[in-house]
Amino acid sequence: MDISTFIQQLINGISLGSMYGLIAIGYTMVYGVLRLINFAHGDIMMVGAFSSFFGMSVLGLDIYSSVVFAILISVIVGVLTDKVAYKPLRHAPRISLLITAIGISFFLENLVNVLFGGTPKSFHAPAFFDQTFQIGSAIFTPLVFIVPLVTILLLLLLLTLLYRTKYGIAIRALAFDIKTVSLMGIDVNKIIMYVFIIGSSLAAVGGVFWAINYPILTPYMGVMIGLKAFAAAVLGGIGSVYGAFLGGVILGFTEVIFVAFFPEYGGYKDAIAFVFLILVLLFRPTGIMGINFEKARF
């Protein structure tokens, strides 16, 4: 493989990895607070993508207001799933919560299937995103820059929120010990709601990016992406926000580099992503950021 192809592949990896990272942050935050692997999170991303599609094709919004619309709908769906499905199970065994999350995932997929039909939908992004720039022999689309930039910006914003505001302190405290925090007069359910709002908005942004980059939407698109993002969160050290981002980027690179070297096995890139995850966990069971689950989170 020559050097220009290699650079091209690195660029492909960064934009793919940033999208995984964006979705992985939502997994990691909900896990940090509730110790729940929210399997419906990938579907919240799908809801975001479909909302944006609906906003543009039916309501006639432009791409920017459709992002706002997508965030709005995803937040509503995310918060509703918490209120309806997870909140009544706060004191139930964790396994019940996990099964509920899988149920919600199926519910959302089928709901969208009924509302929009099962045939793949074509997402029409503005022509701006189809332009290409050439630097050397590597070719870029605007999204290659926009996705990592926006992701890092959102990550910084989130870190500021977590470490510089009272709400952030409350969220981090919740990750330590829910009971003690509630004894100190903090409305736990409200803080958990904020966590879902943050996670769902990031998922919605990820969903719209995904739709622009790969403009075919299906109700089941969230399943594999969700699993990958979950793997990214675990890889980075679940519970850690920048770990999730880092895990996403690493996973994106692994996939792309694998396909770059062995295109004839490209069909098995999903399997490779997970094999890589297993290998990392064998040597670092707590993920790359190495956070001790019982001590610190975020």
Place this chain on the structure above:
Amino acid sequence: MKKLFINTLLATGLLSSLNAAEVKIGVIMPMSGPIGGFGQSANKGIELAHELQPKLNNGDTIKVILLDNKSDKIESANSMQKLVSSDNVAAVIGALTSTNTMAITKIAGQNRTPMVAPVATNILVTKNRKYANRVCFSDAFQGQVAANFIKNELGKSKVVVITDVKQDYSIGISKVFKKSFKQLGGTVLKQVKITSGTSDFKAVVSSIKSMKPELIFFPIYSAEAALIAKQSKQLGLNVPFVGTDGMTADNVFFETGGKAVEGFYNTDLYSSDAPKTTKASQEFTKAYKTKYNEKVHPFAALSADSYNIIVNAMNQCKNPTDGVCINEKIKSTKGFEGVSGVISIEKNGDATRSAVINQIQNGKMVYKTTVNP
């Protein structure tokens, strides 16, 4: 009881005047669900074929019973069970596509009810199934047609093949294509594998670009084909692409592909723009235009032919409800002048027929040429 009744009628010579006898043909189509659009197009063809030929030569009325399989294989099997056990149909058309058809072929064999599939191209559809027939070619033929077209018509000899390892359809065609293309003296630089359901093909496209192929052959379905086309254009991979009938089956290919799919070729079963070589196709096209005011959909033409071939077989049987006889006659169809071209059906139930090659121009499929077997 019914037979007795018919016999009585025959004996009294009343049949021709009363038309009391009725032959039933069952139709199983995906009228709703993910491929509901396919089924609706196909059924238009059957309805029209039935209108044009509502009776057998002996005067019996043909009744068509339509069941919706909801694009699902289990529903297909249930529908088939219902058709053979409670409706007592003499023959069945369905269930359109490969996976759903394979769910009903066994029941057809157990009940000795012959069936004809309009567009189930998978190699396995008719394998070891005595009562399964089809009016389309199998995927093996499509692979040969594509290899011939690329080597001889387009004159390209270095190609990359993209295979979807999740779809039997894609694996089957790729296998035959690779073999035929090598025999013709071409080189397959690499067989690149993808899985349907994923959407990021940038890494794949970048690697293909570095192999510098003259052409890419990708026997895959619409969604992935459109995404690959789009990402190829973004990454500056500007070589001709050749696909198969699965590429254009769903309109999402044109909607998403847009300008990126201009100039792509595909092999297909039928094109409404191909010269009308048979009388049946001329008449059908005219009637279709009057009834629906649109171009004949390939699935409609092939479904109409499924109907016509069954009726043709029934006409040759003494008892038009005898499944064993109908099946035999279907399998001995030779040079049948159908709506979609000249069709012969082999002993194994597969059709020998011509294929067409289209090119995409201005977002539409434009007929290029017809390839005979």
